[in-house]
Amino acid sequence: MIIKVKVWLEDKKGESLLGDGRLRLLREIERTGSLNAAAEELGLSYRDAWGRIRKLEQRLGAPVLERRIGGEGGGGSSLTPDAKKLLEKYEKIRGRIEKYACAEFSRSGLA
Amino acid sequence: MIIKVKVWLEDKKGESLLGDGRLRLLREIERTGSLNAAAEELGLSYRDAWGRIRKLEQRLGAPVLERRIGGEGGGGSSLTPDAKKLLEKYEKIRGRIEKYACAEFSRSGLA
Numbered sequence A, B: 001m002i003i004k005v006k007v008w009l010e011d012k013k014g015e016s017l018l019g020d021g022r023l024r025l026l027r028e029i030e031r032t033g034s035l036n037a038a039a040e041e042l043g044l045s046y047r048d049a050w051g052r053i054r055k056l057e058q059r060l061g062a063p064v065l066e067r068r069i070g071g072e073g074g075g076g077s078s079l080t081p082d083a084k085k086l087l088e089k090y091e092k093i094r095g096r097i098e099k100y101a102c103a104e105f106s107r108s109g110l111a
Helices: A020-032 A035-042 A046-060 A081-108 B020-032 B035-041 B046-060 B081-108
Strands: A002-010 A016-018 A065-068 A076-079 B002-010 B016-018 B065-068 B076-079
Touching: A002 A081, A002 B081, A016 A020, A016 A046, A016 A081, A020 A035, A020 A046, A020 A076, A020 A081, A035 A046, A076 A081, A081 B002, A081 B081, B002 B081, B016 B020, B016 B046, B016 B081, B020 B035, B020 B046, B020 B076, B020 B081, B035 B046, B076 B081
Parallel strands: none
Antiparallel strands: A002 A016, A002 B002, A065 A076, B002 B016, B065 B076
């Protein structure tokens, strides 16, 4: 038997803010510096990826992406400092909860 | 912003054993003493409820229900002692993880 845990953030209306899907998308944007490249990497259409980001920005009431226009490499996207902080905190909480869950499960005798 | 946590148990093949749905069904069987009454209470067909129980028994390799035949009240179902122990442990772990998650979330400054 194994234990599974899912951790996500919602706004006060019960709308999802940050879970596995958006975390992966945002981390991929950070890594590639491009929404387009991140979408491709994750097998999403650009339209779909952009829709997810826009929804998140609407729900947070703040931008999560900064667009760089032109210049070397032809522009791209990066995360706002606030979005980076949110991701870091979410990943940290999630990691701790997963670790705690595994420890509790081991202690329970169900493992 | 609020944090949400889902906790469930799987077997080693990745098949779900116990989560919100089966927990509610089993608790309702315990409360009503009847699979039929429990299914009705939860808006499931008898066939569906029975299918869920059978799958769980197959995956655990052990019965979770004891059937009483006839007698006062016309028989019914109750949980096996092992099933009761499993439910108790799962609920306890789940409760602790939820509590821990809330505490971590408060500490994070995201709340």
